[in-house]
Amino acid sequence: MPVTIYDVAREAGVSMATVSRVVNGNPNVKPSTRKKVLAAIEQLGYRPNAVARGLASKRTTTVGVIIPDISSPFFAELARGIDDIASMYKYNIILCNSDERVEREVHLTNTLLEKQVDGIVFMGREITESHMQVFTTASVPIVLAGTKDPTGKLPSVDISHYDAGYDATKYLIDKGHRRIAMVTGPLIDPLAGMRRFEGYKQALTEAGLPLKDSYVYNGNFRYESGLAAVEQFLSLVEQPTAIFAVSDEMAVGVIHGLQDRGLRVPDDIDVIGFDNIRLAEMVRPRLTTVVQPMYDIGAVAMRLLTKYMNNEKVDHHIVILPHRIEERQSTKGRMTEEQQDELE
Amino acid sequence: MPVTIYDVAREAGVSMATVSRVVNGNPNVKPSTRKKVLAAIEQLGYRPNAVARGLASKRTTTVGVIIPDISSPFFAELARGIDDIASMYKYNIILCNSDERVEREVHLTNTLLEKQVDGIVFMGREITESHMQVFTTASVPIVLAGTKDPTGKLPSVDISHYDAGYDATKYLIDKGHRRIAMVTGPLIDPLAGMRRFEGYKQALTEAGLPLKDSYVYNGNFRYESGLAAVEQFLSLVEQPTAIFAVSDEMAVGVIHGLQDRGLRVPDDIDVIGFDNIRLAEMVRPRLTTVVQPMYDIGAVAMRLLTKYMNNEKVDHHIVILPHRIEERQSTKGRMTEEQQDELE
């Protein structure tokens, strides 16, 4: 029923090969016939069948995107970066939510490969053996965004979580803090969980500060974790003077937990977050945070993928994007003892 | 190079038709041969080519989703609802960001149709003539989510924006407010902009309250609009005692704008928002808001689409989901004069 390339050919009085050529912008067509064909297309309301084209050409101009949860602001921003670059290169995106479940991630990968996507951008937590197994059976490129595989084989785009954890902690130390608590992510997460925590530990160690278990709360990136963390920290005899939470949501939870107990931020306690989602500017006090270029991670990952898909030369298959600390109102620092001495 | 159904057939010593049958779960296959085929598939690592299947069967088990901006929490939640139901029915989704630009929406629709999606879920602002034109050329069902077309022809899932606007305003009136300001969306938006505003006007009228231009600020759903609105309202001699913002982001902007000026919410001014995104619970005071079932709108829209795709009977092609007001701490009301009289 729908009009095919053959109908157009008949209408224009040419062969289907010629129609195909004008549709695909092949220069080897006489302007006059091109015009005829275009007219026929317009006339008949012809819409090329991309599935047939995909079968014949072995390219679908579609890429798969596997994401933990699109309703998370962090990943949504990443996804937007991916899609913007994708559409810039004329690709469409098949978006799949994995909820970070390994079997599902593997299953989705297979589904995407069946659908003959030209490439895949993968976002997840841990890269396991199961992942590597499917990934290596793929005949199309796969790049990791916001993750890195332990073997370093796969192309990936991410920040240095270790450095970021270190920098945030160092920032607080330099501000004069000595009792610094941390709200971590799930430590099963090797990067956003573990590596950031290791950065924290390193910074403490270098400053000669003790690592106290009671100053570490194991969160899950969500707001409620922040609230819960405050409970733990405030029950201590020696309460922290600064709290480093590895997601903005948790950081805001911390701030509100503190405020609900009558403490002021940053007057009583400093708080620093992580990510720099829009929320960070939509709290009072505005949140000092480690900014992670989420949009860019997505965009760069997609750009990298296009290079692989076009068999272009790539210099570095692992790219580490810079992070930085955006100083806002949730941190103001403490005077160190030396500074206090000077004042006297 | 990749292994095809033909290779499997040879390996299993059957015809490709039989392989196709077992792959598609056709019951007309002797268990013993099914087993042989399955073994061959496993052995060869066969992965069915969904593109070829799509061409032959004329179904892609893929649906298109056009969305203004996936990085907006509101739409992200909607998208999640869509994807969950889609994957429940074994569909994948092609996600496209339109930025609410009409030409782009039209263009994306055409692209999706070329890719032979089995259906489309469309989210946008206004449904114009251009939209209707493409939509009607489509041979697959299209359902609107979070919008409605003026002609009422297209299937859609949404709330009643008019009622919601009315209810929010009425809520404030019942709380004793007489000076109620509103931060609207762009009035070009016929629903989230205009209809909510009309509900507001109606509620005022019924209560015998005047509609004052200075009490209306034209926002764009973003946080900054809320801040700006406060500027306008506080410059008035007779300042409002309650503010109704048609997005939570704007409402939070309003709250912060007020707080930044030393006013307290709700002690000095009540604020009510709209949407009930997670942010609403991540502010102090927590935001009273009109809850819009975003996830459900997406889910129901997708469910409706599956019915159309399966040629099932549908009772109502336009479905209006319920909204309600979630009362939190940003509203506490004012005593009316009568109440004050009673106290004396």
Next chain:
DNA sequence: GGTTTACATGAATACGATTGCATGCAAGAG
């Protein structure tokens, strides 16, 4: 035991494009 019935399977074709190869023709070279 012959006829009907149901099931299991294979051969062949359609799906709607892309693309390599052959061909015809006109222009340019010698």
Next chain:
DNA sequence: CTCTTGCATGCAATCGTATTCATGTAAACC
């Protein structure tokens, strides 16, 4: 004027599957 060259076009194979139809076989029936 002939030969070469290159452009414009058509022919036909191909992509990997679904699906109809015909066929063969075994079970079921009276």
